[in-house]
Amino acid sequence: MSEQPAEALARRARQAARELALVSADQRHRAIAAIAAALRAASADILAANAADLAAARREGLAPAMIDRLTLTPQGLEAMAHSLDEIRDQSDPVGEIISRSVRPSGLVVERVRVPIGVVFIIFESRPNVITDAAALCLKSANASILRGGKEALGSNRALYAAIRSGLATAGLSPDTVQLVDTTDYAFVEALLRQDRWIDLVIPRGGERLIRAVVEHTAIPVIKHYKGVCHVYIDEFADLDQAVEIALNAKCQRPATCNAMETLLVHRAHAGPFLKALLERFAARGVEIRGCPRVQALFPAAKPATEDDWAAEYLDLILAVRVTDNLEEAIDHIARYGSNHTDAIVTQDAERAEMFIRAVDSSSVMVNASTRFADGGLYGLGAEVGISTDKLHARGPMGAADLTTYKYVVRGSGQIRS
């Protein structure tokens, strides 16, 4: 398709970003508050638009899980508005002086937190992403371009009307937050070519979407491929805690990226304890795929293949392996994990520290369910995504993770000799 409409949209975003860099925190916060107010005032319209999307989705036979994600309720809408309140109330990341030193030359060198510029966020069906993303970008003084799933376009349009009204109330340009108001994927591809105007792409969704984005753009992408999360029950675990954590990490919401996919158990517990635990999993409908020692203990277990150890099931399936020691568990995670979230259950502080240092994941947990890996639960207010990359941002990303810095150098005529 023609580049022009996409380029024009991206250029408008760049211009809005330049203006936003000069806007006070107070004005940005007024915009977030006005969006929350508009969201509450327009709830009937938004729910009606969502009902129309849902009716169309049912007619087209969308999977129940997708329908569930697409569904907005009055409570859900209020939670979205409340999330905006929380984002607004957090400390302002922009302008923070990260470090400061006076050099022998007399120059004062500061590292100051500044916005990235223009952020393009591509997401799938959950409508709550649009207001969270808009608010986190406003909080960090970035202009944003938002593109939601095509089945949610009506809902997103209604939500975007509230965003536009909030921007207008606060006196900000409508280009500060732009919705990609088309279901034509060629328009997304044209936007992905605007590396002159767009600074960062954040795709939120399945691995296929993310790989397609990475392949089609020269713009930096912060991404989250998958969550192959492990719980390791150590020799020195509190076994009651271990049972609760393992069951919670797998079963509380198995379709999320921070759900456990593989359970590793020290051989000291590979007897009646593990047998009883696997029976509890089975009672909850979890299919077990195990190593030979697991199969010997629990004959209903299928043999786990190499693919099982690397699988993100997002379902009631669990790979289970008995390990001879902590090192073997760490090696297993290094080999098969996805650097997302991994937990150890142990009462031994030294072994916990060893696990923390040796496991190279965005979240490493001791005696807690992997399900806690979440921006809201970490105190970030909301998250624009979870990064399994190592550069720039890692783990749940809040507003401060949408900033960069510049060096500000103040002198009195210094020249270099």
Added chain:
Amino acid sequence: MSEQPAEALARRARQAARELALVSADQRHRAIAAIAAALRAASADILAANAADLAAARREGLAPAMIDRLTLTPQGLEAMAHSLDEIRDQSDPVGEIISRSVRPSGLVVERVRVPIGVVFIIFESRPNVITDAAALCLKSANASILRGGKEALGSNRALYAAIRSGLATAGLSPDTVQLVDTTDYAFVEALLRQDRWIDLVIPRGGERLIRAVVEHTAIPVIKHYKGVCHVYIDEFADLDQAVEIALNAKCQRPATCNAMETLLVHRAHAGPFLKALLERFAARGVEIRGCPRVQALFPAAKPATEDDWAAEYLDLILAVRVTDNLEEAIDHIARYGSNHTDAIVTQDAERAEMFIRAVDSSSVMVNASTRFADGGLYGLGAEVGISTDKLHARGPMGAADLTTYKYVVRGSGQIRS
């Protein structure tokens, strides 16, 4: 070429990185000190190897500027060793707790600074890069793969012998720092395909090298394309300062990325002051390319084209433009700049702040020469490069910029409800 040798090298680096994550700061610092000692002890061998490289380079007719970069002197070697001392003495970035909070769940959530993993640094002819890069990676607990210019291979081999000896003295694996000991560029390309084992590529050199790296790898690259640096002489400048800063920024070392390429002057000074300044530039052999107002004032000036405004001359050529006001100067920099380093000369604090906020560059300076944009002068000890990217690291990069973070979450059996 066959992938195997490159993959084997990258896998060894990954294994070394895993071991290095468990090594104490003390042991890493002992290694840096031992490399400095080995460098001083082996200076005769290193200078002999360098002399052989220089003789070969002269035989092949290398440009004098390249010969100059390649040349090691006893003083230069001592400066390299001293740089290692400084890197060793800086505070250790690894393990720093960036933030910490106790959540309502009782979980203690920390953001902890950790190494990136395996860093691949590709550089051109300056041999000092090899020890700086090795030491900065050791300081940040990253395994490194170093590939220097082919004309410096003998020098780099001699320097690498000192690095290997230092690693051995401190009891670290020789794979902690690996030299790519071949001039075959296909080996570099094979390494660039090892995205499973290598976490980051830093190419240091000309724009052509950098673009070639970016095109051939799926590994994240931190890069520095070019430095089109501006000095803007504001209406309220101290004109004596302005003259000194402008001359210094252009002439002190014109071939560096932080040298001024375009001078912007407020129209209030576009009379005898600017004429006299341009005469001083001409007296120093600087060719002037100007806008019509500059040409009217200084007839020796050639007309500046669109290409001139975007040019990184790295030479005694200067583009000069008269602007009507501060905003026009800011717009010019936004349009033609490279987000590297830009300076304003002004005594007006409000205008200085406006420039700082509006100019989107890695270093923004007030009343100082752009030539100060440098890791050493900013207090980073040394620099592994200067980033003109916005993500992860921006401006001069020290050891802390070679780290990422992980979330460490400590609980007492918490599960999510």
